[in-house]
Amino acid sequence: MKELEIIDGTTTLKIAINKANILAGYHRIELQNKANTEEDATRWFTHYWFFAACIACTTGTITIDEKETSVLSLSFDDFFSMSDTLTVPWADAVFEINPHWCPPMPTITEEEKKKA
Numbered sequence: 001m002k003e004l005e006i007i008d009g010t011t012t013l014k015i016a017i018n019k020a021n022i023l024a025g026y027h028r029i030e031l032q033n034k035a036n037t038e039e040d041a042t043r044w045f046t047h048y049w050f051f052a053a054c055i056a057c058t059t060g061t062i063t064i065d066e067k068e069t070s071v072l073s074l075s076f077d078d079f080f081s082m083s084d085t086l087t088v089p090w091a092d093a094v095f096e097i098n099p100h101w102c103p104p105m106p107t108i109t110e111e112e113k114k115k116a
Contacts, residue, residue, distance in 0.1 A: 001016050001017065001018050001019070001097070002016070002017045002093050002096070002097055003015070003016050003017075004016075004017065004089060004090065004093055006085070006086050006089055006090065008083045008085045008086050009083075010064060010065045010066070011062065011063065011064050011065075011082070011083070011086060012062070012063040013060065013061075013062050013071070013086055013090065014060050014061050014062075014063075015058050015059065015060030015061070015062075015071055015090065016058065016059050016060050017057060017058055017090075017093045017094055017096075017097050018057045018058070018059065018097070019057070019097055019098065020056070020057050020097075020098045020100075020101065024056045024057045025056070027055070027056040028052045028053060028055075028056035028057070028101070029052075031047075031051060031052035031055055031056060032047075032048050032052045034047070034076070035047035035048035035051075035052065043080065045103075046079075046080055047076050047080075049103040050079075050087065050091050050103075051076050051079045051080070053091070053094045053095070053098070053101045054071075054079070054087070054090050054091055054094050055071065055072065055074065055079075057094060057097070057098060057101075058071050058072075058090070058094070059071070059072075062074060
């Protein structure tokens with residue numbers, strides 16, 4: 001488990017990232033299935049890889065403008081509109097604790113590097 005407190009303006013995340021178990025994996029799959037309704041590729045990628053993983057293995061609260069709620073009640077639209085000063089460290093911690101959930105990253109071949 002890894003605990004984080006991240007503050008950006010009027011938003012505070014107080015969360016614990018947990019090692020994935022079967023229940024978290026099932027929850028992640030449910031959230032990933034909901035990503036299939038996204039028509040925009042950026043929204044789909046964020047929903048499928050990042051939102052699903054972050055929500056599925058995290059407990060804690062998010063406080064926005066002094067209103068505290070569980071991170072489990074965070075909608076994808078709310079997550080998508082959050083500052084990356086909040087979401088990047090959150091996702092980094094998720095993939096550090098659960099590296100098998102990390103999205104595949106494209107690799108650049110030597111030939112592509114020469115063209116660049």
